[in-house]
Amino acid sequence: MFSIFKKKPAPQIQPTYHVTDFSFLGGDMHSHLVPGIDDGSQTLEDSVKFVDQLYKLGIKNFITTPHIHGEMYDNxxxxxxxxxxxxxxxxxxxxxxxxxxxxxxxxxxTYFLKEVLPKGLMPFGNNNVLVETSMAGWNRQFNEIMFAVQANSYKPILAHPERYLYETEMQVFENLKNKGVMMQLNLLSILGYYGKSIKINAEKMLALKLYDYCGTDLHHDRHLGHINAMPEQNQEILWQLSEYGFKNKDLYNNIL
Ligand SMILES: [Fe+2]
Structure with missing residues (x-):
């Protein structure tokens, strides 16, 4: 039965133009393309292939970011x-x-704090560094470590905050952002590649304008396949991302 109290669905914003590729980003700033050094590309041949395919998707600037992770990747x-x-x-x-x-x-x-940071990091852009934290829970020293990064004049970008599912309070990320920690969305998160909860988190963070940058976090062929299909299969998402105003372009001034 018709009810005057039935809640109207929120109006959907429809794409007003067709997004053919990722050139709107200006470049990628999170990927695992250095061959044979982490869980990303294992061979030079694959790395060149991945870059070539991303190039065909409109990405011509790359900051590639292999893991430096004391326990797992001793780089x-x-x-x-x-x-x-x-x-x-x-x-x-x-x-x-x-x-x-x-x-x-x-x-x-702790390894990062004691062994990596004191030797100096590899910044890009305006002294930026990409950092990640555990998927299992906040490190007890997280704030102390982040402060140490900033105290050394680096400007941290927290990789894929939407994937840290143990943190359900968006306010925690807003507080980090207010302390100067920038945030990076994984393209694949918004597609649902890592699961529905991560997709929902990414949608919330986009709505709150928490993100500064967007990256592929490309490791292998499966990732590339999903990214490659986006212009065909995920036009609405791609259009929303193209309208968001990511700041990737700012990072490449020093390498152009
Ligand atoms: Fe990564």
Whole structure:
């Protein structure tokens, strides 16, 4: 039966133009393209293939960010740069208009605080660094470690906050943002690739304007397949992202 009290659905904003690729981002700032150094690309051949396919999707600027994670990936600046060099040299020949720089995705733990940070990080953009925290729960020293990063003049970008499902209070992320911690959305989160709860978190964070940057966090072919299909299959999401105002472009000024 018709009821005058029935709640009207929120009006859906419809795309007003067709988004064909990811050139609206200006570049990617989170990926695992350095071959053989973490759980990302394992071979130079795959890395070149991934870059080439992202290039065809409109991404020409890359900051690639292998894990530096004491317990799991015993990487450091010298190792990252040494493993990155063949990729950089290969792309200079095959894609001379691509700009690519290696940095890292730093796992914030005691090892980072004691062993990694004191030796200096690999910043990009305006002294930015990409950091991540545990998927299992907040590190008890999280605030102390984050403060140490900032006290060393780095500007931290927290990778994929939507994936830290143990934190349900958006206010916690708003507080971090107010303390100068920037945030990065994973493209695949908003697609639901990591599950419905993470997708919902990402939608909330987009609505609250918590994000500053958007990255692919590309590790392998499956990730690429989903990203590649977005212009065909997820036009509404892609349009919303293109309207959001991510600041990725600001990060590439130093490498252009
Ligand atoms: Fe990552």
């Amino acid at each position: 450091d600046t010298n190792k990252v740069q040494a493993y990155f060099l063949p990729l950089k040299e290969s792309l200079a020949i095959s894609h001379p208009d691509i700009h690519i720089q290696a940095s890292a995705e730093y796992f914030l733990d």
